[in-house]
Amino acid sequence: MNTNTKSSLILGVSIIIGFILLGLMQGLFREEGTVITEKVSSHEGRYEFIRANDSNVIIFDKETGEYWRKFIPVSEGPTDWTKEESPVTSSK
Numbered sequence: 001m002n003t004n005t006k007s008s009l010i011l012g013v014s015i016i017i018g019f020i021l022l023g024l025m026q027g028l029f030r031e032e033g034t035v036i037t038e039k040v041s042s043h044e045g046r047y048e049f050i051r052a053n054d055s056n057v058i059i060f061d062k063e064t065g066e067y068w069r070k071f072i073p074v075s076e077g078p079t080d081w082t083k084e085e086s087p088v089t090s091s092k
Helices: 002-030
Strands: 049-053 055-061 067-071 082-084
Touching: none
Parallel strands: none
Antiparallel strands: 049 055, 055 067, 067 082
């Protein structure tokens, strides 16, 4: 065997061993079979997180129709949450 063939063989075997080790590590750390015994909140599914665009995110309350918007500045602008009027409900 010449040195190019040996180098290619060593590289190929190393890659195969690396993939085998990676697969074994993923199998060891998989959390399959873990039982979660948390109490389900009555608010689960009530709120929806909406990314309006690159600069604004909205949290929408499905129960009341209210929503809160936050500006995430690229370079400027307020960053506080502001409560907005809902476009789907009439004003009170």
